[in-house]
Amino acid sequence: MLVGVPSEIKNNEYRVGLVPSSVRELVANGHRVVVQRGAGAKIGFDNTAYEHVGATILDTAQEIFNVADMIVKVKEPQLSECKMLRENQVLFTYLHLAPDPEQTKLLLESGCVAIAYETVTDKNGGLPLLAPMSEVAGRMAIQAGANSLEIVNGGSGILLGGVPGVAPAKVVVLGGGVVGTNSVRMAMGMGAQVVVIDKALERLYQLDLQFGSKICTIYSTTDSIEHHVHTADLVIGAVLVPGGSAPRLVTREMLKHMRAGSVVVDVSIDQGGCFETSRPTTHQDPTYVEEGVVHYCVSNMPGAVPRTSTFALNNATLPFTLALANFGYKQAMRLDPHLMNGLNVCKGKLTHKAVASALQKEYVPAEIIINQ
Secondary structure: OEEEEOOOOOOOOOOOOOOHHHHHHHHHOOOEEEEEOOOOHHHOOOHHHHHHOOOEEEOOHHHHHHHOOEEEOOOOOOHHHHOOOOOOOEEEEOOOOOOOHHHHHHHHHHOOEEEEHHHOOOOOOOOOOOHHHHHHHHHHHHHHHHHHHOHHHOOOOOOOOOEOOEOOOEEEEEOOOHHHHHHHHHHHHOOOEEEEEEOOHHHHHHHHHHHHHHEEEEEOOHHHHHHHHHOOOEEEEOOOOOOOOOOOOEOHHHHHOOOOOOEEEEHHHHHOOOEOOOOOEOOOOOEEEEOOEEEEOEOOHHHHOHHHHHHHHHHHHHHHHHHHHHHHHHHHHHHOHHHHOOEEEEOOEEOOHHHHHHHOOOEOOHHHHHOO
16 A cells, blocks of 8 residues: 655644654555655654655655555644545544534545544543543643743733642643543642542542542532632643534633633643633634633644654554555454544545534444445
């Protein structure tokens, strides 16, 4: 198979779909790889590093899309990239289609085979290709929140950990999954008062065992969310519905009761966000203020630490990339139903139930498409 790696073009996105060591594995398995010139430059991989392991360097994204059987990326294709996709071409990347009808429309029209990292599953029901970036985003969320709390950035001027004689900040984490757990760990390490809210009692039990009395675990109800958001200095939105739109847990009315200069960090923004007032921002212009509350809603948070993020992502995606290249997408999915769960768009059909439901479009089970 001929695998193509274009440069990422989303705002301030410097991650790359394949690092040289991953390219080497593909070449060793008999595949060819083409990489766009400069694709890995920002994270320390020049063109020579890719050529040394057997890749061919092409100058433009259009050349990559024209020749590749499979495109491996990091972020969802921008509209210009969607228009380069062709029928039966495999696209393996994050997609986040639920809040993005325009991208969905273009992918359907292209006839491509779009496999989303964020809906590939594992035997335990986890999301192994989302987890590495969720770990990064969860840790970054606390850094971003702490920075946004500084008065020069519009915040209320509170230090997360306080100092002797001065109370620490209250950090509320909505969701106890991978993002939430990593946010809790970072906030706790910085000395903040931490409350984590989740609707899964088993997950709250696990967090209690892991962190003990250093955090407060609360069962999720509208009442509990409202109470703790009102008194929070920093709220981390870390909720997820795999493939679907994030639930809007925090209303505008709740934010009105927060202290002016409080901060919300919406890690769920890729899936539409869990605050009523959320809208996507960029690393270039990461925050805005509504109802007196600073909103940090960057939709590609791990892109700020692209070297760490790229290696973490490649560690998780490489086995699936190899399977797709070695067997072709149909056979690879027949052999691995967890990979089949990653199929979102195929030959003009939506094949992920949560995505189709969020977009109110017709759903065709992946099994039907794969076995045609």
